[in-house]
Amino acid sequence: MKYTGTVYTFGDNVNTDEIIPARYLNTTDPTVLGRYCMEDIRPGFGTRAEKGSIIVAGDNFGCGSSREHAPLSLKYAGIACVVAVSFARIFFRNAINIGLPIIESRDISSKAKEGDTLTVDLDTGRAVVGGEEIAIAPFPPFMQKIVEEGGWLPYLLKTTAH
Amino acid sequence: MTLTEKILAKKAGVKSLTPQEFIEIEPDLALSNDITAPITIDEFEKAGGKNVRCPERVFMIPDHFTPNKDILSAEHYRKLKDFAAKHAGVRFFEQGEVGVEHALLPEMGAIRPGMVVIGADSHTCTYGALGAFSTGVGSTDVAGFLLTGKAWLKVPPTVKAVFTGVMGEWMSGKDLILLLIGKIGVSGAQYRAIEFSGPVIDALSVEGRMTMANMAIEAGGKNGVFVPDTKVAEYLKGRTKEKGDYLAPDADAVYERTVTIDVTGLTPVVACPHLPENVKPARDIMNVRIDQVVIGSCTNGRIEDMRVAAKILKGRKVDPNLRCLVLPATPKIYRQALDEGLFQVFLDAHAVISPPTCGPCLGGHMGILAHGERCVSTTNRNFVGRMGHRESEIYLASPAVAAASAVAGRITDPSELMK
Numbered sequence: 001m002k003y004t005g006t007v008y009t010f011g012d013n014v015n016t017d018e019i020i021p022a023r024y025l026n027t028t029d030p031t032v033l034g035r036y037c038m039e040d041i042r043p044g045f046g047t048r049a050e051k052g053s054i055i056v057a058g059d060n061f062g063c064g065s066s067r068e069h070a071p072l073s074l075k076y077a078g079i080a081c082v083v084a085v086s087f088a089r090i091f092f093r094n095a096i097n098i099g100l101p102i103i104e105s106r107d108i109s110s111k112a113k114e115g116d117t118l119t120v121d122l123d124t125g126r127a128v129v130g131g132e133e134i135a136i137a138p139f140p141p142f143m144q145k146i147v148e149e150g151g152w153l154p155y156l157l158k159t160t161a162h
Numbered sequence: 163m164t165l166t167e168k169i170l171a172k173k174a175g176v177k178s179l180t181p182q183e184f185i186e187i188e189p190d191l192a193l194s195n196d197i198t199a200p201i202t203i204d205e206f207e208k209a210g211g212k213n214v215r216c217p218e219r220v221f222m223i224p225d226h227f228t229p230n231k232d233i234l235s236a237e238h239y240r241k242l243k244d245f246a247a248k249h250a251g252v253r254f255f256e257q258g259e260v261g262v263e264h265a266l267l268p269e270m271g272a273i274r275p276g277m278v279v280i281g282a283d284s285h286t287c288t289y290g291a292l293g294a295f296s297t298g299v300g301s302t303d304v305a306g307f308l309l310t311g312k313a314w315l316k317v318p319p320t321v322k323a324v325f326t327g328v329m330g331e332w333m334s335g336k337d338l339i340l341l342l343i344g345k346i347g348v349s350g351a352q353y354r355a356i357e358f359s360g361p362v363i364d365a366l367s368v369e370g371r372m373t374m375a376n377m378a379i380e381a382g383g384k385n386g387v388f389v390p391d392t393k394v395a396e397y398l399k400g401r402t403k404e405k406g407d408y409l410a411p412d413a414d415a416v417y418e419r420t421v422t423i424d425v426t427g428l429t430p431v432v433a434c435p436h437l438p439e440n441v442k443p444a445r446d447i448m449n450v451r452i453d454q455v456v457i458g459s460c461t462n463g464r465i466e467d468m469r470v471a472a473k474i475l476k477g478r479k480v481d482p483n484l485r486c487l488v489l490p491a492t493p494k495i496y497r498q499a500l501d502e503g504l505f506q507v508f509l510d511a512h513a514v515i516s517p518p519t520c521g522p523c524l525g526g527h528m529g530i531l532a533h534g535e536r537c538v539s540t541t542n543r544n545f546v547g548r549m550g551h552r553e554s555e556i557y558l559a560s561p562a563v564a565a566a567s568a569v570a571g572r573i574t575d576p577s578e579l580m581k
């Protein structure tokens with residue numbers, strides 16, 4: 001899994017009400033959720049970010065509610081993956097469960113700037129931004145297995161079929 | 163082992179567990195609501211789900227946008243209702259029975275000490291007040307539970323939060339948890355369990371403990387837990403016949419960190435916009451004028467909260483330039499408040515009484531904020547745009563501070579009003 005895209009930067013504690021405001025939670029249509037992504041903190045983001053873009057953020061990304069609409073909204077706003085110093089835990093598991101790649105990296109977060117081109121290669125554990133190469137930590141094996149199966153449900157169905 | 167490790171080890175059927183281990187377990191109960199269950203149902207059906215594995219352990223609670231606020235919400239409501247009808251045993255609650263999920267489940271005796279509960283709602287952590295391990299997950303996690311009865315968890319390290327000293331008159335569980343979040347920050351317990359203890363906690367009611375466990379997530383916590391004691395046993399009497407598992411942490415339990423707060427001499431606090439960690443004494447910001455007060459939610463919509471609010475509002479009127487909304491969290495609390503004469507007090511004070519619903523807490527309906535408006539709310543989140551316009555502001559506080567502020571028209575320490 002390798003992603004190259006334009007960087008959009010966000011700060012610390014980006015919460016799920018900011019990623020997708022609750023007033024849009026009366027739908028589960030992912031294209032609608034994508035359109036209103038980050039609406040209250042960066043109006044128009046959901047329709048402006050080009051497909052394959054990468055969000056680079058600070059600490060505690062995705063804090064707040066358990067709404068799976070949040071990673072879905074990012075995915076359908078065209079975000080290929082999210083890099084942050086750390087993620088809030090429910091957001092973390094939701095992203096894994098729905099197949100939105102997320103990477104914890106303090107180094108990338110401190111180096112990537114708005115508009116940069118960032119490449120992250122999960123297979124080799126390397127990222128490149130501004131000509132600089134940065135090592136990224138691999139997922140724990142259990143998580144890797146879930147991601148390899150394409151998410152929690154496929155993994156579960158495969159491992160508990162008998 | 164800490165209390166969280168002990169509950170999880172028992173459920174996983176192993177002698178011991180250490181933090182960061184991944185486990186696959188079979189939770190005792192899984193809940194979802196009118197926002198999260200529609201995705202759960204879609205995922206369940208997309209994965210070819212035919213029968214729900216343990217329907218009697220599944221609760222689908224339509225509490226967020228109910229009574230349905232628009233056509234789309236009504237369609238979601240319908241989806242839950244149809245699913246429950248199709249899968250006998252799955253619990254769905256019609257209007258008149260439904261309340262805010264985290265007030266409703268403990269009230270009906272569905273939660274007992276030692277249980278492992280997952281919920282597609284972040285405030286599922288509330289049930290730690292009863293000595294259960296309970297944590298918020300996503301809709302897909304609940305779909306996995308419907309399919310197989312299983313869930314995955316990573317064993318969290320535990321932060322111990324000890325409260326000592328003497329509580330001042332208008333201090334409450336809400337002030338204690340806000341003080342903790344103010345001290346450790348919104349990511350201070352990220353991925354961690356918070357085990358609450360100390361003499362102040364021992365003396366606190368089960369309801370006050372629910373308020374605290376509820377906001378463990380606002381410190382980034384996976385769960386918040388209290389050692390179940392005689393108060394919990396007393397609370398459960400008449401609610402359930404089943405005996406809980408009253409576990410306690412080992413004397414040699416390993417805590418990642420211990421945070422101690424001495425409450426002696428402290429006064430009620432408020433969390434200022436736009437993060438729950440921006441905590442200040444209410445008396446330091448008494449010049450902040452407000453447009454709305456909300457008293458309710460899974461944090462502070464229980465009968466104890468209604469009583470405190472009524473105590474302050476009795477014989478007074480809310481400021482004529484402000485709306486004060488009271489939302490008893492469940493039909494039972496609603497009736498109890500009515501029977502105790504609290505509605506009389508609220509109506510005389512010109513407060514508005516709403517049916518049980520999440521409503522304004524998540525900016526759903528029943529009290530949305532306009533551009534530039536400020537609200538004192540007993541809810542749990544004050545994020546940008548949470549209750550309405552992105553340029554509105556939310557100040558989180560206890561029912562006592564909220565009611566006093568409603569009367570004064572500005573943020574107020576109850577002791578100032580009641581002296």
Ligand code: SF4
Pocket residue numbers: 226262263264283285459460461519520523524541542
């Ligand atoms: S009252 Fe608020 S925080 Fe509690 S479940 Fe409802 S929306 Fe969530």
